[in-house]
Amino acid sequence: MAGDSSKRRVQIKVKRFQPDQRAEAYWQEFSLEVEGTDRLLDALNKIKWTQDGSLTFRRSCAHGVCGSDAMRVNGRNRLACKLLMNDLGARISVEPMLGFPVVRDLVVDMDPFFHKYEKVKPYLINEEPAPRTERLQSPEERARFDETTKCILCGACTGSCPSVWANPEWVGPASIVNAHRFIFDSRDRGAAERLNILSDRNGVWRCRTIFNCTDACPRGIHVTDAIEEVKRAIMYGVE
Amino acid sequence: MNYHKFDVVIVGSGGAGLMSAMQLAHNSSIAVISKLYPTRSHTGAAQGGVAAALGNQEEDHWQWHMFDTVKGGDYLVDQDAGAVLTQEAIDAVYDLEHWGLPFNRTPDGKIDQRRFGGHSRNFGEGPVRRSCYAADRTGHMILQTMFQQSVKNQVHFFNEYMMLDLLVNNGQAVGVVAMNLRDGELHVFHAKALVLATGGYGRAWRITSNALACTGDGMAVAYRRGIPLEDMEMYQFHPTGLYKVGILLSEAARGEGAYLLNKDGERFCIRYAPTMQELAPRDMVSRFIYQEIAEGRGIDGKDYVYLSVAHLGKQKIDEKLPDITDFARNYLGVEPYYEPVPIQPTAHYAMGGIPTNIEGQVVIDEQSTPMPGLYAAGEVACVSVHGANRLGTNSLVDLIVFGRRAGKHIAQKWLPEAEFGELPGDPESRAREQVEGLLSRTEGETQDAIRQELRDMMMERVGVIRDDAGLTAAMNKLVELKERYAKVRLMDHSKTFNTELMEVIELGNLLDCSEATIAGAQARKESRGAHYRPDYEKRDDVNFLKHTLAYQSERVGAPDLRYKPVVITEFQPKERKY
Numbered sequence: 001m002a003g004d005s006s007k008r009r010v011q012i013k014v015k016r017f018q019p020d021q022r023a024e025a026y027w028q029e030f031s032l033e034v035e036g037t038d039r040l041l042d043a044l045n046k047i048k049w050t051q052d053g054s055l056t057f058r059r060s061c062a063h064g065v066c067g068s069d070a071m072r073v074n075g076r077n078r079l080a081c082k083l084l085m086n087d088l089g090a091r092i093s094v095e096p097m098l099g100f101p102v103v104r105d106l107v108v109d110m111d112p113f114f115h116k117y118e119k120v121k122p123y124l125i126n127e128e129p130a131p132r133t134e135r136l137q138s139p140e141e142r143a144r145f146d147e148t149t150k151c152i153l154c155g156a157c158t159g160s161c162p163s164v165w166a167n168p169e170w171v172g173p174a175s176i177v178n179a180h181r182f183i184f185d186s187r188d189r190g191a192a193e194r195l196n197i198l199s200d201r202n203g204v205w206r207c208r209t210i211f212n213c214t215d216a217c218p219r220g221i222h223v224t225d226a227i228e229e230v231k232r233a234i235m236y237g238v239e
Numbered sequence: 240m241n242y243h244k245f246d247v248v249i250v251g252s253g254g255a256g257l258m259s260a261m262q263l264a265h266n267s268s269i270a271v272i273s274k275l276y277p278t279r280s281h282t283g284a285a286q287g288g289v290a291a292a293l294g295n296q297e298e299d300h301w302q303w304h305m306f307d308t309v310k311g312g313d314y315l316v317d318q319d320a321g322a323v324l325t326q327e328a329i330d331a332v333y334d335l336e337h338w339g340l341p342f343n344r345t346p347d348g349k350i351d352q353r354r355f356g357g358h359s360r361n362f363g364e365g366p367v368r369r370s371c372y373a374a375d376r377t378g379h380m381i382l383q384t385m386f387q388q389s390v391k392n393q394v395h396f397f398n399e400y401m402m403l404d405l406l407v408n409n410g411q412a413v414g415v416v417a418m419n420l421r422d423g424e425l426h427v428f429h430a431k432a433l434v435l436a437t438g439g440y441g442r443a444w445r446i447t448s449n450a451l452a453c454t455g456d457g458m459a460v461a462y463r464r465g466i467p468l469e470d471m472e473m474y475q476f477h478p479t480g481l482y483k484v485g486i487l488l489s490e491a492a493r494g495e496g497a498y499l500l501n502k503d504g505e506r507f508c509i510r511y512a513p514t515m516q517e518l519a520p521r522d523m524v525s526r527f528i529y530q531e532i533a534e535g536r537g538i539d540g541k542d543y544v545y546l547s548v549a550h551l552g553k554q555k556i557d558e559k560l561p562d563i564t565d566f567a568r569n570y571l572g573v574e575p576y577y578e579p580v581p582i583q584p585t586a587h588y589a590m591g592g593i594p595t596n597i598e599g600q601v602v603i604d605e606q607s608t609p610m611p612g613l614y615a616a617g618e619v620a621c622v623s624v625h626g627a628n629r630l631g632t633n634s635l636v637d638l639i640v641f642g643r644r645a646g647k648h649i650a651q652k653w654l655p656e657a658e659f660g661e662l663p664g665d666p667e668s669r670a671r672e673q674v675e676g677l678l679s680r681t682e683g684e685t686q687d688a689i690r691q692e693l694r695d696m697m698m699e700r701v702g703v704i705r706d707d708a709g710l711t712a713a714m715n716k717l718v719e720l721k722e723r724y725a726k727v728r729l730m731d732h733s734k735t736f737n738t739e740l741m742e743v744i745e746l747g748n749l750l751d752c753s754e755a756t757i758a759g760a761q762a763r764k765e766s767r768g769a770h771y772r773p774d775y776e777k778r779d780d781v782n783f784l785k786h787t788l789a790y791q792s793e794r795v796g797a798p799d800l801r802y803k804p805v806v807i808t809e810f811q812p813k814e815r816k817y
Contacts, residue, residue, distance in 0.1 A: 020733045037483075037570070049687040053730030053739040058279075060450040063486045063566060065379060066279040082569060103421065104736040110276060111398075123387035124339030133293075134336040136348030142341060149341050149373070149380065153278050187339065 007033050010085065012043060014055065015095035017102050025102070030055075036086035041069055044080060044094070056105040064218055067154030071106045072097055077156040077216040097159030099168065113155050116171050120179040120197055125190025141186040148181040148226050150219040157213035157223050163206045170206045171198070173213040173223045180226045183238060191238050199234045207231070240667065241419075241426040244659070245270045245395075247649055248430040250402050250415060250457060252277035254378070254638035255617025255645075256436030257385035257394075258331075259599075262646025264392035267654055270428065271394055272417050274401040274452065274741070277386050281438055281450045282638065285378025286489035286563060288370030289335075289635035290358060291328035295349040296368035301325040303360060304369060306810055308633060311357040311520045312590070312626020313768035313778065314812035315470065315786070315805055320597050320622040322808070324633070324640050331639040332371050340384040342373050343559075353559075354494040357520040357630040357817075366518055370632045375489050375562045381635060400426065401741055402437070402456060403670035405464045405613075406663055412601075412613035413660035416670040420741060423734030425667050425674070431657040432612050432649045435461065435593060435601075436642065439618040440752040442745070444586035445698040448480055448487035452745075457619040459748035461593050462755060466603055466610070467788035467801070469621040470591035471752065472759035475629055475769050476703050478524040480585025482543045484570050488563045488582060490631040492548055493517040495559050499524070500545040500579060501536040507544075515817035522628040522769040523817065525584040525703050538581065545579035584703055588634060589618055590625040590769065591759070594788065597622065598652075599645025605788065605803040612653070612660065614645040623786065626805075627768020677743055683728040686743050689720055693749060696720075701757055706774045710761045717757060718796040721750050755789040758798045763787065780812050 009031060017025040030047045041059055048055045058068040062081045069080040072095045074088070100108035126135075151174065158164055158172035179198060183191045198204045204227055213223035233239070245268045249256045252273035263269045273280070292299040304325040309316045336342060336350060343351040352368040360367040373380040389396075399420040406414040406427075414429040437457030441449025462468050478499070479488040493499070499517050501507045511527045512519035519527075532542050548556055548564065553576055556564055564575040573580050593615040594602050600609040601620075617638045624637055700713035724747060731739040765779035766772050784805055789798040 018733070020735055039570075048739065049685070049690075053685065054733065056731075056736055056738050058738075060275055060279045060452045061281065061284050062451060063284075063484075063570070065284050065376075065562070066275075066281075066450060068275065068279045084570070104733075107736050107738075114276070118390050121391075123391040130333075130337040133333055134342075134350050137344055138348050139344045139346065142344045145341070149383070150376070151383075152283070152379070153276075182339070185339065185341070 007035055010034055010043070011091045012047070013091070013093045014105065016105050018054065019104060034085045036084065038085045039081050040073065040083040040085065040088065040092070041080040043085060056107050058107055065152060067152035070097055070154040070156040070159065071095065077160040079154060079156070079218045082218050097155060099159045099161070099164045100155070110155060112168070113158060113174065116175045117153065117178055119171060120175045121190055121194055122178040122182065124182060124185070124188055125193070126187055127189070135187050137186055144186070145181050145184040147221055148177045150221055151177050151181070152219060154218060156216040156218055160212040160216040162210055162212065163208055167206065170202050173207070173227060176204060176227050176230055177221060177223055180230050183230065183233060191233070195234050198230060204231050204234065241424055242429065243270065243426060244429045246430065246654055247432045247434065248272060248415060248428045249434040249436060251280070251436035251438060251617070251619070252396065253280035253282035253436060253438055253617060254381050254385060254635065255642035256434065257389055258639050258642030259434045259436065259616060259646035260394050261385070261388055261392065262643060263650050264394050267650065269395065270397055272397045272400045272402060272415070272428065274399060274420070276398050277389070277396060278382060279452070280382055281453055283379045283382040284450065284487065285381070285635055286375040286487060287355060287491035287494065288353065288372035288377045288632045289332060289381070289639070290355065290369045290632040291332040291371055291636065292325065292369060293329060293332065293350060293352060293371065295345055296352045297360070299360065299367055299369055301329065303362060303367070304328070304358070306362050307358050308624060308630055309626070309810045310363070310815055311630040312628055313815060314784065315473070315623065315626030315767060317623050317806040318808040318810065319806050320624045323597050324624045324636055327640045328636045331643055335381065335384060335639065338384050338388050340373065340380050342371055353491065354518060355631045356490045356493065356518045356524070357515070365514065370494065372491065374558070375491050375560050378635060401744065402460060403673060403744065405460050406666050407464055408660055408663045411611040411660040413662055414666065416667050418670070418674065420736055423737060425670055427662070427666050429659060429662055431659055432614060432653055434645055435615040435619050436617045437619045439589040440749060441586045443693060443697045443749045443753050444702065445694040446480060446485040446583065447586040448477055448485055449586065454745035455748045455752035456745065457615065458592055459751040462751050462791050465790065466601060467594060467790045468591060468755040469594040470623060470759065470787050471589070471755040471789060472763050472770050472787060473590035473627045473768060474586065474756060475521055475588040475590060476525045476584040477587035478521055478528055478584050479546050479582040481566060481570055482581035482583050485585040486566050486570060487585065487587070488546060488566065488580065492546060492560055492563060495555065496551055497546055497548045499528070500547055501531045502538050503536065507531050507536070512817040519817040520628055520630060526771060528584055529703050543581045543583045546582045547579040548575050549577055549579070588629055590621065590623070590627065590629050592619050592621040595620045595622050597644065598648040599641050600648065605801055607803065612657065614649065616641040616645045627770060673744070674740070677729055677740060678732055680728045683726040684723060685730060686727055686746055689723055689727065690746050692716070693720055693753065697753060701760060703771060705760050705770070705772050710757055714757045714761065714796050717750065717754055721795050724750055751791070754796060755798055758789055758800060759787040762800050784812065
């Protein structure tokens with residue numbers, strides 16, 4: 001097995017916001033022993049359980065599939081449960097994702113994010129009567145939208161996007177990814193509605209192809225490419 | 240008092256809760272309460288597939304699926320429920336497809352199916368392709384699809400609300416009390432029907448595949464309100480957890496042809512289960528691994544063996560098993576294209592839980608008397624379709640079939656005649672005492688050691704192998720931990736998003752679930768399915784072909800145990816051979 005599991009000491013600097021006590025955010029540094037194969041989430045839990053129970057963050061599955069623990073680590077949006085201490089060096093900065101209202105410490109308000117997601121009609125639209133068994137779909141048709149089915153709605157892409165920071169009203173990359181997932185599904189009949197929504201002034205055209213979203217995605221989705229495909233579909237129709 | 244009134248309140252937003260919601264959203268007022276955002280629910284971590292006898296790849300019948308389920312469960316399955324599970328699986332899978340679930344496809348465009356542990360053709364002749372799947376992220380696709388449908392149907396969610404108490408008045412379930420994590424406020428939800436769909440409690444063990452949120456909240460809250468917990472001693476260890484971290488590596492790997500290897504490079508499963516080999520049921524494969532380790536054939540003499548997929552080739556690995564091979568790369572630095580992956584059994588799934596009948600109604604005694612207004616579905620419930628050992632893919636089947644049945648029963652049978660029951664006086668009182676007690680205490684130990692000691696104890700004493708001495712020690716330890724827990728202190732006294740408060744409440748829930756688990760295991764002096772006792776090595780149908788019902792008593796560590804018969808229709812108990 002690769003990986004160094006020997007113990008070492010790291011400094012984790014956390015941007016804290018404790019609204020019950022202070023109106024302003026502030027930085028606090030924690031020092032602790034970790035193993036190289038520990039996840040950053042393990043380190044945060046260790047701080048919470050042994051040093052400061054008020055350190056506040058979301059977490060659940062702890063292996064990169066539930067999307068709870070997206071945060072900004074050393075300046076980039078990451079899931080804390082997918083980062084190993086081996087890959088992080090001895091001084092680590094952790095802060096909440098940008099572009100979201102902060103509730104407490106690393107916990108941000110995800111409600112606006114989900115409201116934007118709902119705007120793109122992220123569900124199969126097909127009013128034709130369903131057959132008794134499955135609707136048929138070839139492996140090739142299925143492969144066409146595989147990439148965007150992987151989205152876990154963690155918000156890492158949307159929180160990394162300068163266009164979102166500049167304009168919080170913008171629908172943002174995650175919503176477009178979820179529109180893409182249906183626009184290119186051969187069983188769906190709602191592409192025109194969604195493309196109409198996404199062609200307005202807070203739709204796809206505010207994407208400036210900066211690629212931060214693609215870098216941030218913990219599921220390896222080529223987010224910018226998906227957005228480009230939606231742009232092309234608006235211009236030339238769904239291929 | 241923050242008061243809400245809905246026809247139906249569903250607690251939990253995983254597959255079972257949302258499937259119930261889908262049956263009700265059109266014509267009744269419903270709310271879904273979740274301590275997470277819905278898409279964070281642990282259904283999303285399920286990987287390998289959902290079984291249904293569609294017969295898309297080869298001949299298959301629901302009766303074969305039912306037989307496998309009963310035999311896999313070591314004959315502790317209630318067979319009326321097993322029949323419902325396997326028959327209705329077929330339509331439920333088509334429902335999911337019609338809602339847009341992106342299943343993998345056969346060349347002719349049908350839902351693709353693959354092999355899975357314990358699933359056989361013609362009553363045990365050999366493996367069959369029964370698991371419908373979407374790569375190795377089937378649970379993710381189910382959860383996303385259900386959530387998408389919830390958005391479409393404008394389901395009313397209360398996200399990041401944690402259930403603290405169940406309100407029962409005059410024998411009827413009338414509501415729940417939940418805490419809004421955002422500001423610590425308590426809310427009373429008054430309803431004609433409640434569905435508990437809060438999942439399992441794998442976090443009671445040190446090595447587990449379960450999310451940090453899987454803390455048995457629904458089971459513990461019900462248990463404290465006098466509702467029994469059924470067959471809690473039946474807890475499944477999945478054979479292939481990533482070494483040390485416990486992250487699940489789906490049985491789909493073995494379904495696609497992966498090998499389990501000991502230090503000599505031997506496929507040891509063949510020695511124990513010549514027909515099904517690596518695809519023997521999970522309880523057995525976990526024991527095979529323990530046996531290999533005990534006899535010195537673990538890798539480097541340590542407590543793990545190898546899962547090898549390298550011979551499947553890159554293309555198949557990338558197409559069928561992309562996520563789990565990424566887990567091996569990311570967390571262990573192992574490249575599965577070329578290297579075998581270190582694995583060990585990991586605490587995975589509760590076969591037991593809140594007893595229900597086949598309509599999803601919670602039943603509270605040996606005669607299976609329903610509690611009016613109360614339903615449960617999914618891992619929190621015990622129907623019992625998994626008996627003493629669940630087959631792979633049957634958890635997702637359970638969610639969709641019994642989530643659907645509970646919702647339908649409420650819509651068609653219960654709501655047309657039900658009235659709102661009266662709330663008890665001061666309905667928040669118990670929840671308020673719990674929260675204020677925790678927030679006000681300023682001295683004593685914090686949660687950390689209690690949780691660690693619980694998880695270590697459950698791993699060492701209440702794992703794949705149990706015996707009388709170990710279980711007695713476990714219960715003594717549990718009593719000590721509960722005494723310490725009664726005096727636990729928080730570091731964080733804020734009411735704003737206090738996750739330490741949430742964790743400490745969760746820890747209390749784990750302690751209660753563990754109490755019922757250990758007590759059931761102590762009393763079941765036989766070996767059956769996941770409950771393996773070297774001191775009582777044989778299955779004992781004369782004395783223990785029955786379900787345990789554990790009721791919390793006044794005495795810590797000593798629940799009252801009662802028993803109810805197993806429903807047997809088609810398949811008489813036989814010895815399990817694979």
